[in-house]
Amino acid sequence: MDVQRAAELSRRLREHGLRATGPRIDVLAALEDLGGHRTADEVRDRLATSGRPLPRSSVYNVLTSLAGAGLVLNADAGPGPALYEARQEWHHHFVCRSCHRVFDVECLVGARPCLTPGTDVGVVEDAQVIFRGICTACAAPAR
Amino acid sequence: MDVQRAAELSRRLREHGLRATGPRIDVLAALEDLGGHRTADEVRDRLATSGRPLPRSSVYNVLTSLAGAGLVLNADAGPGPALYEARQEWHHHFVCRSCHRVFDVECLVGARPCLTPGTDVGVVEDAQVIFRGICTACAAPAR
DNA sequence: CCGTTGTCTGGACTGTGTCCAAAGAGCTAC
DNA sequence: GTAGCTCTTTGGACACAGTCCAGACAACGG
Numbered sequence: 252m253d254v255q256r257a258a259e260l261s262r263r264l265r266e267h268g269l270r271a272t273g274p275r276i277d278v279l280a281a282l283e284d285l286g287g288h289r290t291a292d293e294v295r296d297r298l299a300t301s302g303r304p305l306p307r308s309s310v311y312n313v314l315t316s317l318a319g320a321g322l323v324l325n326a327d328a329g330p331g332p333a334l335y336e337a338r339q340e341w342h343h344h345f346v347c348r349s350c351h352r353v354f355d356v357e358c359l360v361g362a363r364p365c366l367t368p369g370t371d372v373g374v375v376e377d378a379q380v381i382f383r384g385i386c387t388a389c390a391a392p393a394r
Numbered sequence: 395m396d397v398q399r400a401a402e403l404s405r406r407l408r409e410h411g412l413r414a415t416g417p418r419i420d421v422l423a424a425l426e427d428l429g430g431h432r433t434a435d436e437v438r439d440r441l442a443t444s445g446r447p448l449p450r451s452s453v454y455n456v457l458t459s460l461a462g463a464g465l466v467l468n469a470d471a472g473p474g475p476a477l478y479e480a481r482q483e484w485h486h487h488f489v490c491r492s493c494h495r496v497f498d499v500e501c502l503v504g505a506r507p508c509l510t511p512g513t514d515v516g517v518v519e520d521a522q523v524i525f526r527g528i529c530t531a532c533a534a535p536a537r
Numbered sequence: 538c539c540g541t542t543g544t545c546t547g548g549a550c551t552g553t554g555t556c557c558a559a560a561g562a563g564c565t566a567c
Numbered sequence: 568g569t570a571g572c573t574c575t576t577t578g579g580a581c582a583c584a585g586t587c588c589a590g591a592c593a594a595c596g597g
Binding site for chain 2: 573574575576577578579585
Binding site: 270272274305312 | 545
C-alpha cells in the first residue's frame with residue numbers, strides 16, 4: 252500500500268474518532284479492495300495473502316470498532332456469518348434464496364430512518380430492509 | 395397436552411404438507427405456549443421442563459422444517475441465534491440497541507412483498523424490515 | 538521523548554448450528 | 568389391520584463464528 256493511501260485512511264479513521272493504527276488501516280484497505288459483502292475471515296485471508304497477516308481476534312476487534320464508528324457497514328443479510336462492507340451510503344440488501352448471494356439495493360429515501368413503524372416502540376434510528384427472492388441469474392436457467 | 399389440541403396441530407401440519415409427527419406437534423405447541431421470539435434452545439428447555447424432552451438436533455430439524463413449510467416464522471433480527479415465532483401474520487421487528495429485546499411491528503401493507511426494490515435484482519418474494527433504535531423502556535431512565 | 542490510555546495479540550473457550558447413518562414412525566394402498 | 572415405502576428422528580461428533588482475557592505494545596498529547 253502506498254504512503255498516500257495510508258495517510259488518507261488514517262485521516263478518515265481520526266475523523267471518526269478512532270486512533271489510526273496499523274491493523275485498522277490494513278483492514279479498511281482490504282475491505283475496500285475486496286469490495287462487496289465480506290466475512291471477517293475473507294478479510295483475514297486477504298490480509299494474509301497480501302503479506303500483512305493479522306490474528307483472527309484482531310480482525311474481529313477491528314471490524315467491530317470500524318462498524319461502531321460508522322466507517323464500515325455491517326450488512327444485515329439474515330443468518331450466517333456477519334458481512335461487512337466498505338460502502339458508506341445507506342442502502343438495503345437483496346438475498347437470493349437459491350445462491351445466497353447478496354446484492355445491494357438502493358435506498359429509495361436515502362436518509363435514515365427511511366421508514367417508520369406503525370407501532371410506537373421507541374426511538375427508531377434506522378430501518379434496514381432485507382429483500383428475499385430469486386436473483387436474475389438463478390431464475391434464468393429455471394425456465 | 396389434550397387430545398383435541400394435538401389433533402388440531404396435526405391437521406395444520408398436514409395442511410402445510412408435513413407429516414404429523416410427535417416432535418413436530420410438541421415443538422409447535424411449545425412455541426405457541428412460549429409466545430414471542432424464541433431460540434431453538436429456549437424451545438428445547440421448555441420441552442424438557444414440560445416432560446417431553448427432545449434431542450437438540452431434533453429441535454433444530456423440526457424448527458427448520460416448520461419454518462420451511464411456513465408454520466413458523468424465522469424472525470430476522472440481525473446477528474445472534476435464530477429466533478422463531480409461532481405468529482402467522484406477516485410483520486416486522488424492532489430491535490433495541492440497548493436491551494436487545496425484539497418487538498413486533500405491524501406491517502403497514504400486510505401483503506408480501508410489502509416493498510419493492512428500486513433496483514432490478516430478480517423476483518422479490520418478500521421484504522423484511524428490521525427497525526433499530528432504543529425502546530421506550532430503555533429510553534426512559536436515560537433522561 | 539515520556540506517560541497515559543487505548544489497542545493488539547494469541548490462545549482458550551463458548552455456543553449455535555450441521556452432518557451422518559442407523560433406528561423408528563407416519564402414511565398409503567390393499 | 569397390516570405391509571411396505573418413505574420420510575423423520577436420534578445422538579454423537581463435528582465445524583464454525585464469535586468472545587474473552589491478561590500481558591505486550593503502540594498512538595497520541597503534552
